[in-house]
Amino acid sequence: MAHTALLFFVGPAGAGKSTLVATLKEWLTLQRFDPIAVNLDPGAETIPYAPDIDVRERLTLRDVMAEYGLGPNGAQVVCADLLAVELEWLQKEIEALNCDYVMVDSPGQTELFLYREAPRVFVDGLSSRTGLVMLFDPLLSRTPAGFVTQLLLAAAAHLRFPVPMFPVLTKSDLLEPEEVDRILDWAADLEVLRSDMPPGEGMDAILSGELLRVLQTLALESQLVTVSAREGEGMDELYSLVQSAFAGGDDLEAHVDAH
Template identity: 30%
Template sequence: MSEGSKGSSLAFGQVVIGPPGSGKTTYCQGMQEFLGRIGRKVTVVNLDPANEAMPYQCAVDIAELITLPDVMENLKLGPNGGLIYCMEYLEANFDWLQEKLAAFKGHYYLFDCPGQVELYTHHDALKNVFAQLAKWNFRLAAVHLVDSHYCTDPGKFISVLCTSLSTMLHVELPHVNVLSKMDLIEQYGKLAFNLDYYTEVLDLSYLVDHLASDPFFRNYRRLNEKLVEVIEDYSLVSFVPLNVQDKESMRQVMQAVDKANGYSFGDQEHRSLDALMSAAVGADFHFTSTLAVQEKYVQSQDKAVEEQVMDL
């Protein structure tokens, strides 16, 4: 399956999911550019019927089939009900999707999906779309984006962990959870723990203890303890930090996704990737060369734990 499985009927790609504002469209734009620079033929498929302004080159657009404004106007539905209707309409029109995708045989696919959380936690329409793609020999990984600002609030971070776990169990695809907008994390506030604590989802009892200092959450300590137990019992959730402006960060996410969906590229992509990573950043290049914010928060685990114990 080298060189993107040339000579094979397999197709590889990513379904990019996550809450509204988590950076899905920006991710698709950045990943399309990054993969294009190492020689991978990339096709971006917009499956979000509410996505009207797309900065990337969109090859397949669900707007040709159905749009959210039309559904809301004609069926008198709200945005949430309208999105669910659109996804069910897509599910009922697999032939349209299959015909559109067939024009890009041999490409690597990025599916830009809607941001409604319910579509990934308990509604079946998108799950069925992904299952149908699998029947068409697509090997997909779900890239679940979560805004890194949730790390600055222990209560919200526990909520994000529960949502991520629920999504992983419902979608039933190889999964890569991503903390997006790492370049902005300092603007959100000081992290209670080092970054590794959040990406590796280390001992969550520290989070419960941290929440106990808040008068509101103190009353819900037992509930938080049980939620944390569920997350730790499954032991599935971890995160890859992402700064779309940083090519080393993009490489790490790309490699995590390639490992998840089984994509194996050949010598030409290896050479192109090595050249890209070692090249000086030109004026026309979209990415920066360092992950300064991430490096600032990455400490050794022993030192981090020592500091946390001292704080307690």
């Protein structure tokens, strides 16, 4: 699996992870790549793509709730821990499919993905070319406070998983073009973000220049890409970022040159 690029899609509940996996898979297939989609959410009810590998074959939220007498949240925690024993299974499944791109769709409970041990085993153990696609929810990103909160989540993700991170603003079709521009300005220059903080709410005072620099380094090491999975927009830009982060990835380059 040395040449397989593995992307984990992570972000707030409902930010559009599964839909982005579906759209990017379609786009990559059109570019004549050979992507596969992995559903890692044992509680998923409906999924907008046909998963090539599905954790629900091994483990479902419903079964864990029944077996352990837990509610859905407690059962998600148990599921996250039980995932650890599925590493070998997942590895074999991925190897058997022999593809260039593996897109892993994570459950909506991002904090479980970030803070429990099992997902870390997956991120560390599956490929040397692993990245994190970090989704920013458009409606939460509209206000400076909402945007900063997501930067903190992204920073935590990057601390936890020191692999290339690709921040993505999703569902851009739900925002006005000026709103998208403003969010991109904040991402490019956190001083602009600070000056847009409404005075008197405390955040402007708390967010010192130093903290902003830390966030910039951790959360936005790569430029923020705007996508709309619904409209199929931004896939080329996201792909180029991933591709250049994994450059030296000769086989992927060769693939692109081939047509």
